[in-house]
Amino acid sequence: MSVVVRAAGVACAVVVAVPSAAVADGVDGFTIKDPRITESSGLAASRAHKGVYWTHNDSAHSPLVYAVDGRTGKTVATVTLQGVEMRDVEAISVGTDGNVYVGDIGDNRDGTWPEVWIYRFSEPKELGDTTLTPTRYTVRYDDGPRDAESMMVHPKTGRVYIASKSNAGKGGLYAGPEELSPQGVNTFERVKDIDLWATDGAFSPDGTRLVLRGYFTGEMYAWRGGKAELLGSVPVPIQRQGESVTFTLDGRTLLLGSEGENSSVEPVELDGKLLPESAAKEKESGKPSEGGAGDGSTSDGEDEEGGDKTVVGAGVFVAAVLAWLGLRRLFRRRD
Numbered sequence: 001m002s003v004v005v006r007a008a009g010v011a012c013a014v015v016v017a018v019p020s021a022a023v024a025d026g027v028d029g030f031t032i033k034d035p036r037i038t039e040s041s042g043l044a045a046s047r048a049h050k051g052v053y054w055t056h057n058d059s060a061h062s063p064l065v066y067a068v069d070g071r072t073g074k075t076v077a078t079v080t081l082q083g084v085e086m087r088d089v090e091a092i093s094v095g096t097d098g099n100v101y102v103g104d105i106g107d108n109r110d111g112t113w114p115e116v117w118i119y120r121f122s123e124p125k126e127l128g129d130t131t132l133t134p135t136r137y138t139v140r141y142d143d144g145p146r147d148a149e150s151m152m153v154h155p156k157t158g159r160v161y162i163a164s165k166s167n168a169g170k171g172g173l174y175a176g177p178e179e180l181s182p183q184g185v186n187t188f189e190r191v192k193d194i195d196l197w198a199t200d201g202a203f204s205p206d207g208t209r210l211v212l213r214g215y216f217t218g219e220m221y222a223w224r225g226g227k228a229e230l231l232g233s234v235p236v237p238i239q240r241q242g243e244s245v246t247f248t249l250d251g252r253t254l255l256l257g258s259e260g261e262n263s264s265v266e267p268v269e270l271d272g273k274l275l276p277e278s279a280a281k282e283k284e285s286g287k288p289s290e291g292g293a294g295d296g297s298t299s300d301g302e303d304e305e306g307g308d309k310t311v312v313g314a315g316v317f318v319a320a321v322l323a324w325l326g327l328r329r330l331f332r333r334r335d
Helices: 277-285 308-334
Strands: 002-007 010-015 042-045 052-056 064-069 075-081 091-094 099-104 116-122 130-132 135-141 148-153 160-164 171-175 185-194 200-203 209-213 218-224 227-234 242-247 253-258 264-269
Touching (some): 042 099, 052 091, 075 116, 160 185, 209 242
Parallel strands (some): 042 091, 075 130
Antiparallel strands (some): 148 160, 200 209
8 A cells, every 4th residue: 555645745655565354354363472371271252342352271270261352462351250269161152142151161080070160241341351250050961070171152042062072982062951040050961972082162153163173183063953063174283282262253264272371373264165154155255254253453443563553654654754854855955
C-alpha cells in the first residue's frame, strides 16, 4: 500500500508493507508469553472476544483461567474461580449459552477417582481480571472411573462430551445428560470406543466436526445426529508435550498447544473432507467466513504488535518526515 502526503507542493510517496491475510487472521499461531502459564493443558476460542483464546494450567496451580490474545500471545484477562481447588484440570470449552466450561477431569491415579468435576462460568463481556464463583457439576462414568483430558461442548445442542484416554482397555467417548445439573451426580454414558491417547478435543463452530488429538497424531470425525464417524487422521506438529486443540471460529484451522514455559500454539490448516461443512461451503463459494475467529484482534478493536494500524501509522509518520524535509529545502531555495 502507498501513503502519499502533499505539503506546499511537495509530494512524498511511501510504500508500506501490509501483513498478509493469514497474519491478519491470526492463524499463524502464537507463543503464550505469560510466565504464570507453564502447563497450558486446554485451549478454547472465545465466542465473545474475537481472536482471544481461553487456557489454564494443569494440576497443582491456582484456580485461574487465562484469556490470551491470539496475535500477541499476551494475557488480556484472568478469571479466578472462587471456592475451587484445582485437582487435575485438563480441558476447557466454550458453549452456546455464553458460558465457559472448565473440566477438572484428569486422574493422576490412573482412573481411580470415583468422580470428577466440571465448572461453568459466564464468559465476561469485558476483558479484565475478575473473581467469580462458578457453577459446579459432579461427573461420574457409567462404566466406572476413567482418566480423561478431553471435554467438548457441542455448539448447537450444548451437550457436554468427554473422551477418556485409552488406559484400562480402549478409550471412549462419553455423552453427558442433555442438561447438566448442579445437584446430585451427572452420569456420562459411553457412546463410542476411541482408540487414541487423547489429550484434548474440540467441536467445530458449526458442530459438524469433532477433532481429538494425541501427542503424535489426531483424528477427525464427522458429527451427525450425535454420532461420530471417523473421517481420517489429522497431522499434529512436533511439540514439547502436545496437550490442547481448538478450532478458529471460521472452522478452517486447528490451533494446537503444548505445555511448558513460553509454549507455542501451532496452526494446522484443514482441507478436503476434514473441513467443517460450513467452512467447505464458504471455500467453494469463495466468500469470506462470517464472524471468523482467530483474527488476532482484541474485542475493543485495539491493535498491538504487528497490526495494520501500527504499520500504516509508521508509514504516515515516515511520509510526514519526508514532507517536512521537502518543505525545508523549498524554503531554503526561496531564501
